[in-house]
Amino acid sequence: PPPPHGPGRRGRPGCFAEKSPDTNGTQHVNRGLNARDRGRYAKVRDAIMREIPPKRMPANARGGVAGQIRAEREARQLTWYALAKMAGITNQATIRAIEQGKDVRLSNVERVARALGLTLELVR
Numbered sequence: 001p002p003p004p005h006g007p008g009r010r011g012r013p014g015c016f017a018e019k020s021p022d023t024n025g026t027q028h029v030n031r032g033l034n035a036r037d038r039g040r041y042a043k044v045r046d047a048i049m050r051e052i053p054p055k056r057m058p059a060n061a062r063g064g065v066a067g068q069i070r071a072e073r074e075a076r077q078l079t080w081y082a083l084a085k086m087a088g089i090t091n092q093a094t095i096r097a098i099e100q101g102k103d104v105r106l107s108n109v110e111r112v113a114r115a116l117g118l119t120l121e122l123v124r
Helices: 035-051 064-075 080-087 093-099 106-115
Strands: 016-019 026-029
Touching: 064 093, 064 106, 080 093, 080 106, 093 106
Parallel strands: none
Antiparallel strands: 016 026
16 A cells, blocks of 8 residues: 555655645655665766866966965865854855955955965065
8 A cells, every 4th residue: 555645756655745734835855765776876976077077276276375275274174154254254155266266355365364374475
């Protein structure tokens, strides 16, 4: 006999959407993956990574100020969010933009450097 909640998504038992009595919304319940599904998903992920590789950071962002800020953040095991919070910056995307060498405000770079205990210097 079918389970009391119905056949589930795509006819699979154990993966179903049910009405939540509190909110009248829909709640998705995930089922655990078996070894065959994990292997299949790993193959799909690998194929997608080969077909559409992740965006690489620009070469000029790997060194200089951007690279030093990223290296210091990673050495301290800080996330973009944690560093933004330490620097008093409301948007963590600003940290990512700094590390990618994008055009950002100098005041934000100074705040991030100060939060990491670094100083900015102009040299000839």
